[in-house]
Amino acid sequence: MSDKNLKRVAYYPGCALEGTGHAYDRSTRALGKKLGLELVDVKDWNCCGAMEVKNIDPKIQTYLSSRVMSIASEDMGFDTVMAPCNGCYHNLKKAEYDLENDPENVAVTERLSKKAGHDAYKPGSIETIHALDWIKRSIGEDGIKERVKNSLKGIKVANYYGCMYTRPRHIFPEKDQGPGSESTLKPHFMDDLLQAAGAEIVDYPLKTACCGGAHTLSDSDTSTKLVTNLLEAADECGADVIATECPTCHSGLEMHQIRAETRFGKKTNSKIVYFTQLLGLALGLSARKVGIHENVSDSLKYFKEKGVA
Template sequence: MNKYLLYPGCSMESSAKAYMESLNSILEPLDLSFEEIDDWNCCGATEYLGINLIPAYSLIARNLALASKQMSGTRTVVAPCSACYLNLAKADYYMQERPSLGVKVNEALEAGGLQYKAGTLDVRHLIDILVYDVGLETIRSKVTHPLRGLKVAPYMGCMLPRPDYQNRWSDHEHPTELDDLLRALGADVIDYPLTTSCCGGHMTQIGPETAFELIRRLVADADERGAHVMATVCPMCQMNIDAYQGEMNHYFGTHYEMPILFFTQLMGLAFGKKPDDLGIGIELVSSRNAMANIGVEVPITQEPGAKRKKDEGLPMPRRWTKHGAGKESSK
């Protein structure tokens, strides 16, 4: 059994709960053992590094220090979240490249009785482990319900393939790892040139109009190319495209209904797992029609009689809407 240390990150316990559920469902078939890092903390997401470098890197490095104490038969830390992966890999890289940074970070860690020697751990993303350690042939051999007939747009997002501190990926602009994995599941993978384009990140909170345009490009291109569903490796990407697709439609006067699922959910389906064990059905943009293409019935997760407004995403300040009635209050 292949053993790894797992850094789950905050989103896997909340907005990306379906990612964790589906990840857990595929571990046993693939003979994988993930041991969660004890007492891990938030990596700071994407903004904190732009505010104060030393506290930000110290926050990240605390997780590396904890993981290094927990090493037993492995030195590999797996981060399923792209933002978490980037932050952990970045901290490890720059603590090696800039010794003065490493000294300051370790001075901060000493306050908690911790130390971290940069380079001790190997930080990797989940899809890297699956494609290059487990292998596509092994994954293909575990498929009992091929996803033949399901047209999938593979969406890697912008944070995973670049900057590539460890030379992990096949290409920085058009990596094929996700495409190859989805094909191993039997899915019909469409040509999707925007695979590494940005989803807007936290611009949904800072500049929603900009975020809506970025989301629109991704969804529109997937739709025009005939995709039934988008598959992603990133909790932030999944949340933006799923939760804010309604707001984007309202802003542009469009009517897209493009579901986006985690690639592990599709793996679980191909391995014969039940949709409700994979978190399928809790997405805001329903995957029911997409799943019908492969004979999968998506469970209804809403209470009987409950009615969700189709054209609204998460509540957020909306300064103005392109197709609305001018300026709107954030109240």
């Protein structure tokens, strides 16, 4: 798509990747290193506001996200910031959009930035990309194919993208732009990359269904129902692994897989693994390097049987 040089980008891990999503952080960094892509951490970053701050006031969320982008562009001189977390990615994209189109949002962001003592984000100064864009645009399927050491052959994967990666459409102007671009209705970047790594992609109809991540704790039964639906569908599609690209979805699936088992007696078999972990294994990184042992669903034995770990 873009010819921009993605060999060196600003990296915004976000709060989740320092906690429950640690395996995602670990595997993303390991993958970058293996592929010769440099990640420079955004310095003194703050939380993007996740899914919660917008319910207090959406403009604060815009400000929080804009602060991250402002530091990456104004202080550090980057034109691209990569956020692997769907929540962070979504909020930064939303701030990009809102600050380009909504004068009220701009006014609040400028006011808060001034009081906080830093430069306000300048619309258009930096582009936010997801970890999927990062690999897809810098390395691509062909690049992955060339580098595969342990093909993921025989590993049946259902790709789960979740809500925040594609919705609402208007904050992702680069999507749905014809061949080569990502689709908001049927996203395929993860499918493309994992297929290039040899995995067998099953036709999973719930790619962008919701895991109830926003109410994981506040309305757990609803979340458990939604996740059980996702997991049972994956089983029915014949998938062994659900590949994820969001720490909230990932830990939601893990947590409610257990909750469905302990509370509702519904046992499902899918192993829940970050796509960066799968790509890492395919490129010859060890299971420990990509943090397989940090996942709750035990997949080490499975990957050993398949000869990739």
